[in-house]
Amino acid sequence: MSLAELLSGRSGIAGRLPQRLEDLRGPAKGVVVLPRHLSWPGMRECDVTDDSIRRSMYGIVLTQGRRNDVARFLNARLLIEDWPLIRTSLDPKLRRCCERRFALRGSSGAHEAGG
Numbered sequence: 001m002s003l004a005e006l007l008s009g010r011s012g013i014a015g016r017l018p019q020r021l022e023d024l025r026g027p028a029k030g031v032v033v034l035p036r037h038l039s040w041p042g043m044r045e046c047d048v049t050d051d052s053i054r055r056s057m058y059g060i061v062l063t064q065g066r067r068n069d070v071a072r073f074l075n076a077r078l079l080i081e082d083w084p085l086i087r088t089s090l091d092p093k094l095r096r097c098c099e100r101r102f103a104l105r106g107s108s109g110a111h112e113a114g115g
Helices: 003-007 049-062 067-073 075-089 092-102
Strands: 031-033 045-047
Touching: 045 075, 049 067, 049 092, 067 092, 075 092
Parallel strands: none
Antiparallel strands: 031 045
């Protein structure tokens, strides 16, 4: 991020998110080990095949992560599938920004292209 972007305040929520949903290249299976700046007590190792753990991890990464964290740990397909449940736990400003940036839908039927 450039100095101009930092000074203009663009380092906020939008600055922490990758530009496109396709930039989210996190794993669809296996265990993710979160870096210390994202680790909450008891939430360092996350099995992304466990729906509840994955949703919690995605919430942490979206709320606290940097742009490269979001791209590295979130999987686009899984985010689309989980979005109706994840969105309810997020700050409204972050939720709206994610929905605009990644073209996510707010309710059931979050994606139309099948999973």
